[in-house]
Amino acid sequence: MSRRADAAVLLLAAVAVAGCGEAADGDPVLPQDAAAAAQVELVDVPGLGPVLADGDGFVLYMFPPDARARVTCTGPCAGSWPPLAVADGVTPVAGDGIDPELLSTLPDPNTGGHVVTYGGYPLYRYASDVDPGTAYGQALLLNGAPWYVLDAAGQPLTTDPEATP
Known part of the structure; x- marks a missing residue:
């Protein structure tokens, strides 16, 4: 019985290690697609003024722990x-008011x-911003x-x- 338990543990470990190799091609738990095009533009958000948004008008955010490099x-x-x-x-496209020299990309795990990055910061949307031009994630303390x-x-x-005001 002990040999069967040991064999089961080794089999599970091998499956887990094999599954880890898939992470290089994307997150296997949360599959996301990389788009064939992306535009960064400005939208006016009440209380904030003109801020970065994607081509559909959804506000984009930066996360300080990314430290402009990852x-x-x-x-x-x-x-x-x-x-x-x-x-x-x-190559991301710069909309009106966006400096194309500040646009770049970093590998996405x-x-x-x-x-897409702007000024070195990776850009993210916030899932609770369900309408273009909203910024419910602004100054929100999440993920540390x-x-x-x-x-x-x-x-x-x-x-x-x-x-x-």
């Missing part, structure tokens, strides 16, 4: 804060593609740090919209 929001975090992801070789919108210069706005 994507740290993966797995369940990316379920609440899906990254603005594009497929390999896709969620999709296997790339996350606050989330902020960015202005056209690529600077995080640390203003809490509730405190703004």
Whole structure:
């Protein structure tokens, strides 16, 4: 009986290790697709002014732990804060008021593609922003740090919209 238990443990360990290899191609728990195109534009949000948004007008956020160099929001975090992801070789498009020199990409551990960055910050949407031009995630403390919108210069706005007249 002990040999069967040992064999079962070894089999489960082998399956777990084999499953880990899939993470390089995307998060197997939270599959997301990398888009064939992405545009970054400005939208005016009451209490905040013009902030970055995707091509559909949904506000984009930055996450300070990314430290302008990496994507740290993966797995369940990316379920609440899906990254603005594009497929390999896709160049994001700058809309009116967006500096194309500030647009770039970083490898995305969620999709296997790339996350669009602005001023070095990876860009994310907030799942509770169900309508374009809303910013319910602004200054929201989730996943260990606050989330902020960015202005056209690529600077995080640390203003809490509730405190703004």
